[in-house]
Amino acid sequence: MKKIILGFVLLTMTLNSCKTDSSEDLPVAPVYDAATQNSYDDQAIVKFLSDYYMDARGNIKPFTSTDVPSATKVKLADLNPVTLPSGVVYxxxxxxxxxxxxTIGTTDIIRLMSNSLTYQATNTNNVIAFTSPQTFRNGVTGSGVPEVDPGYYYTKQSIVDAGDVKSHSYYEIEGFGEALRKFQAYNIPDSDNYNLQGVIIVPSRAAFGKDPHFNYSGYSLNDRSFIFNFQVYKTEARPTP
Structure with missing residues (x-):
């Protein structure tokens, strides 16, 4: 009976946080020790902030040889990024x-529109940068509607208690929640068009690091950083069980 219940719980979470992209082409990433990975993450964040900007709708875009910094295409580095003690940047x-x-509460039910990717920071020919991008969630060009109550923000206690790993950190991207609560939520219907609020960059140590984690994507999220480009459509207090 316990296995049946656990299977149902995991199926429910999988449906609630379904993967949108295939990972068949994900390359085998190098494995660095924790200190090296942490250093590479921080250096890759600095490079990313210099190489990207936000368009008129808030979408993150890369600079190119023809798409260069200007008064309307401002480097993320020049948009007052804030770095938290955890290394998370928003x-x-x-x-x-x-x-x-x-205000967004720690255990709130959120409705989140996002285009979020995951990367590994690597050193290739002495260039440290985010590589191997994979879509984590994309409602912006995907479903077109916000994601409801994502488990990587907050996982219900009942699910944690029913799992083999009884820890919120097994499911939640803690650095994402930490930074998201610096923002406020709108109170708009799911049908409204998006106007993305900003960016949250979570280095791997503030995500899953090298620890076991819930299978959100079909491939390992160890040593992978996350970049969330998002808008919180609504938040509401979670009912008391």
Whole structure:
């Protein structure tokens, strides 16, 4: 009976956090010791902030030989990024925050529109950068609707208690939640068009690091950093069980 219940719980979480992209072409990534990976993550974040900007809708875009920095295409590095003690970096997009927003609680049910990718920071020919990009979630060009109550933000206690690993950190990307609570939520319907609020960059040590984690993607998320480009459509307090 316990195995049946656990199977149902994991199936429910999988359906709630279903993968959108195939991982068959994911290359075998190098494995660095923790200190090296942490250093590479931080250096890759600095490079990313210099190499990308946000467009008029808040989407992250790379600079190219023809798409260069300008008054309307400003480097993320010049948009007042904030670095938390955990190493997480967040950017609040000016003009894209709610005027009367709602505080986001630690255990809230959120409705999140995002285009979020995961990378590994690697050293290739002495160039340290984020490589092997994989889509983690994409409602912006995918479903077109916000994701409801994602387990990587908060996992219900009942699911944690029913699992073999009874720890929220097995399921949750803690650095994402830490930074997301610096923002406020809108109170808009799922049908509204998006206007992305900003960016959260989570280095691997503030995500799953080298620890076991829930199978969100069909491939290992160890040593992988996350970049969330998002808008919180709504948040509400979770009902008491």
């Amino acid at each position: 950017i609040m997009r000016v003009g894209a925050q709610p005027t009367s927003g709602t």
